[in-house]
Amino acid sequence: MxxxxxxxxxxxxxxxxxxxxxxxxxxxxxxxxxxxxxxxxxxDAGAAAEARHTPTGSAAPHTGDTGGTGHTGQTSHTGSGQADRADDSGTSGNSRKKPLKGMVVVIDPGHNPHNNEHTAEIARQVDIGNARKECDTTGTATNSGYPEASYTLDVSRRVRKLLEAQGAKVVFTQDGDRRYGPCVDERARIGNRAHADAVVSVHADGAGPGNRGFHVIAPAPVHRGKADTSKIVAPSRALADQLISRFGQATESKPANYLGGGSGLTVRDDLGGLNLSTVPKVFIECGNMRDREDAARLTDAHWREQAARGIAQGITDFLRG
The missing domain is CATH 1.20.5 (Single alpha-helices involved in coiled-coils or other helix-helix interfaces)
Known part of the structure; x- marks a missing residue:
């Protein structure tokens, strides 16, 4: 159509x-x-975006290198700007997070919670080099009955956690898992066999009321029988100095008012744990359990955590030189 x-x-x-x-x-x-x-x-837009996010003149990240020397535990760091950004995955960042990697620390919790059940065994005499002395003692306690052995284990376990977090290998002389002791000569041997970079024996004192404060005991020069402290006197004194400083800061405690002339330091030649040590070692008496003010601190869990931090930081400062 x-x-x-x-x-x-x-x-x-x-x-x-x-x-x-x-x-x-x-x-x-x-x-x-x-x-x-x-x-x-x-x-052009992609290039502009890339230019906005790329610093002018930037270089490839530097991984850095680390190294420890003897008992000082010194750590060397280079390339701080780039290395800081490598903390999550770079070698240098991991080294800074674990400054005590490769170090061995022996913590010696004073006495043993079971010593009072084995009084005959701990009364046995052992050779401490310049004398003979009992294997161990039961330790002291607060007037309310809180034992020194319980205090030393609690603080030592806290110290261990802090040091392990920084990469240290921590060895205990006892962890409440022995029938008694160990004897003072064996405590020294444990540190020696471990080739420890530092040993700290944790205690609390049992002086009279009104005597308060902390002190650190360093080894005196002893060269007799099995004892020869000639090589450890100087490094042990350096360890003591760091502990005195850091413990006082962390706990806001003052050095003992009844010995050491207010310095927080005493030197002794009658302790087998020091006489027989071949590695840097000190004792720390964290306070007087028989004094009401000190006892209130020693029995407080928060204060014990601060005490552990002070001890751990003092050890760390010593090892890092």
Whole structure:
């Protein structure tokens, strides 16, 4: 059925085809130009973003190196800016998080909670080099009955946790897991066999009321029989000095007012644990259990945590030189 139009002539058909071709070429050229501009713009934007996040003149991260020397435990760090950013995965960052890695610390919790059940055994005499002395004692207690042996174990376990967190290998002479003791000569041998970088024997004193404060006991020069402290007197004194400083700061305690001339330091030649040691070793008497003020601190768990922190920090300072 007709709609009133006429079929196209050959001339009209050619003209229409030419028009379509021209339009197609123009569109293709426009599309190509737009795509090229978009691509260049994307690359320029990416380069600009990269430039914004890359510091000028930055260098490749430096991993740094670490090393310990003898009992000082000195650690060397280089490239502080880049190394700080490597803390989560870089070698240098891990070394700083574990400053005592490779160090051995022996903690000697004074006495033993079971000593009072084995009085005959702990009364046995042992050789301490310049004399003979009882194997061990029961230790003292507060007037309310809190035993020194319980205090020393609690604080020593807290110290162990802090030191292990810094990478140290911590050895105990006893952990409440022995029938009694060990005897004072064996306590010394445990530190010697471990080739300890430092040994600290944890105690609390049993002096009269009104005598309060802490003190650290360092070995005197002893050269007799099995005892020869000549090589450990100086490093033990350095360990003592660090403990006095850090323990006082952490606990806000004052040095003992009844010995040591207020210095917090005493030197003795009658303790087998010191006489027979071949590695740096000291005793710390954290307070007087027989004094009401000191006893209130010694029986407080929060204060014991502060005491442990002071001991751990003193050991750390000594080992790091």
């Amino acid at each position: 007709s709609n009133g139009s006429f079929p196209p002539t050959p001339g009209r058909l050619r003209g229409a085809l030419v028009t379509v071709a021209v339009v197609a070429v123009v569109c293709a050229a426009g599309w190509l130009a737009w795509y090229a501009l978009r691509d260049d713009g994307g690359r």
